Amino acid sequence: MSGHPAPDAELDEALALVNDCRDSHGAVPRSAPPAASAPTPAPQAAHPTGDGGHHDVTSWPAARARAARAVPRTGGETVAVPLDQALGLTLAAPLTALTDLPPFDTSAMDGWAVAGPGPWAVRAEGVLAGHGLPEPLGDGEAVGIATGARIPRDATAVLRSEHGRIDDKGRLLALREVVPGQDIRPRGQECRSGDQLLPAGSLVTPAALGLAAAAGYDTVSAVRRPRAEVLVLGDELLTEGLPREGLIRDALGPMLPPWLRALGAEVTSVRRLGDDAKALHEALTTSTADLIVTTGGTASGPVDHVHPTLHRLGAELLVDGVAVRPGHPMLLARLSPGRYLVGLPGNPLAAVSGLLTLAEPLLRTLIGRAAGVGGGATEPAYTAPVRDDVQGHPYDTRLVPVTLRAERAVPLRFNGPAMLRGIAAADGLAVVPPGGARKGQELEIIDLPWAHGGSGECFT
Ligand SMILES: Nc1nc2c(c(=O)[nH]1)N[C@H]1C(S)=C(S)[C@@H](COP(=O)(O)OP(=O)(O)OC[C@H]3O[C@@H](n4cnc5c(N)ncnc54)[C@H](O)[C@@H]3O)O[C@H]1N2
Numbered sequence: 227m228s229g230h231p232a233p234d235a236e237l238d239e240a241l242a243l244v245n246d247c248r249d250s251h252g253a254v255p256r257s258a259p260p261a262a263s264a265p266t267p268a269p270q271a272a273h274p275t276g277d278g279g280h281h282d283v284t285s286w287p288a289a290r291a292r293a294a295r296a297v298p299r300t301g302g303e304t305v306a307v308p309l310d311q312a313l314g315l316t317l318a319a320p321l322t323a324l325t326d327l328p329p330f331d332t333s334a335m336d337g338w339a340v341a342g343p344g345p346w347a348v349r350a351e352g353v354l355a356g357h358g359l360p361e362p363l364g365d366g367e368a369v370g371i372a373t374g375a376r377i378p379r380d381a382t383a384v385l386r387s388e389h390g391r392i393d394d395k396g397r398l399l400a401l402r403e404v405v406p407g408q409d410i411r412p413r414g415q416e417c418r419s420g421d422q423l424l425p426a427g428s429l430v431t432p433a434a435l436g437l438a439a440a441a442g443y444d445t446v447s448a449v450r451r452p453r454a455e456v457l458v459l460g461d462e463l464l465t466e467g468l469p470r471e472g473l474i475r476d477a478l479g480p481m482l483p484p485w486l487r488a489l490g491a492e493v494t495s496v497r498r499l500g501d502d503a504k505a506l507h508e509a510l511t512t513s514t515a516d517l518i519v520t521t522g523g524t525a526s527g528p529v530d531h532v533h534p535t536l537h538r539l540g541a542e543l544l545v546d547g548v549a550v551r552p553g554h555p556m557l558l559a560r561l562s563p564g565r566y567l568v569g570l571p572g573n574p575l576a577a578v579s580g581l582l583t584l585a586e587p588l589l590r591t592l593i594g595r596a597a598g599v600g601g602g603a604t605e606p607a608y609t610a611p612v613r614d615d616v617q618g619h620p621y622d623t624r625l626v627p628v629t630l631r632a633e634r635a636v637p638l639r640f641n642g643p644a645m646l647r648g649i650a651a652a653d654g655l656a657v658v659p660p661g662g663a664r665k666g667q668e669l670e671i672i673d674l675p676w677a678h679g680g681s682g683e684c685f686t
């Protein structure tokens with residue numbers, strides 16, 4: 227579709243790392259001036275949309291901010307979730323300790339609990355973790371104790387097993403100086419009952435689950451995952467086998483559900499509707515999802531049914547076209563209070579762009595993790611210097627797949643709107659301001675869910 231020559235065929239490698247960041251439609255001449263310092267984009271881009279000019283195009287930062295603010299900050303519904311199902315959710319309320327931690331004075335080491343200065347007479351029966359309350363110690367007495375066991379009343383210290391010796395009269399001798407309180411973890415050392423351990427809005431991580439359990443929780447109060455439904459439009463799409471006779475494989479049906487899950491949604495269904503306006507209308511009127519994500523059909527071709535269907539439904543278009551490449555026909559609509567639609571362009575990298583520009587900020591607010599939203603950014607901005615000059619669009623932001631090497635962002639080839647080869651090897655998308663970027667310029671990086679660790683844990 228772009229009409230660009232294929233990348234250098236001699237460099238037939240999985241991904242070459244070059245400064246080859248052409249616009250898909252050849253809209254940017256090679257002489258387009260790279261920006262020495264990035265201009266601040268205007269809230270509304272002033273240039274024509276290229277699709278008939280039927281709407282105002284929103285700047286990329288403004289589109290993200292609008293998507294983040296489309297939903298009330300209160301976020302979604304609060305639910306009590308058992309700990310084993312809460313990973314990846316957001317805390318709807320602060321995690322407050324239900325107990326002191328530790329809940330009682332405990333021994334930090336295996337050895338003896340001792341009372342007063344030694345040598346000590348050693349009791350016959352020791353104290354183990356999880357057992358009943360031991361008898362108080364008298365002055366000059368010691369009792370064998372295990373790590374985690376309750377400290378007997380009136381004990382003054384714990385002597386580690388390697389620091390004590392039983393003499394031939396059966397008395398315990400200290401081989402080191404004994405400091406009062408040593409190796410005793412006093413009740414409440416970590417927290418007192420009622421202390422806030424994590425604020426509302428925190429991600430429930432494996433560590434948070436451990437902390438919640440230690441602090442007495444069986445369930446946590448979390449924000450319900452927003453329900454998302456994916457509607458894949460297009461008569462040309464195959465779900466299996468090789469492309470043939472003008473038909474191509476659907477790349478978005480397999481890609482979007484796990485990605486939406488990584489952004490916090492519960493994907494209830496993926497439906498392939500073809501280019502059928504009636505089916506689309508019916509799907510939009512009957513869906514109970516919080517978020518419908520459509521793919522394709524956003525432009526103004528003869529079978530691009532998204533705009534006419536939204537118009538017919540009286541939906542409120544919150545964002546209708548964004549000054550970003552790829553992906554500029556993306557849109558965000560409110561179907562009714564609490565029900566949203568993100569229209570992703572059909573070109574696969576353009577769809578990724580729409581997902582990260584509109585669906586991500588919207589979902590962040592819906593899952594209650596929008597605390598950091600301000601001035602349009604949906605997360606605290608994170609930047610990296612770009613390794614090479616990057617060609618820009620004269621008016622629009624560009625999102626360019628990059629890998630991060632030695633703390634520099636390396637632009638990847640195969641970044642055309644219809645290509646997934648670059649993004650599949652990327653760690654993030656660099657945000658290239660209108661006019662382009664110079665080698666060494668700090669660019670905002672949008673992280674991809676798999677960028678850290680690659681364990682797949684993000685796709686819960
Ligand atoms: N006259 C104009 N035509 C187009 C414009 C424009 O401004 N004026 N914009 C172009 C841009 S940019 C994009 S992006 C696309 C957006 O098109 P749609 O959202 O209407 O998507 P389709 O036309 O249905 O498909 C576009 C392209 O993507 C392929 N596709 C669609 N779905 C999938 C899928 N699930 N998996 C893989 N590939 C998919 C489809 O076959 C087309 O090649 O419009 C331009 N046109």
Ligand code: MOO
Nearest residue numbers: 552553554576643
């Ligand atoms: O080029 Mo289209 O940018 O949005 O694929």
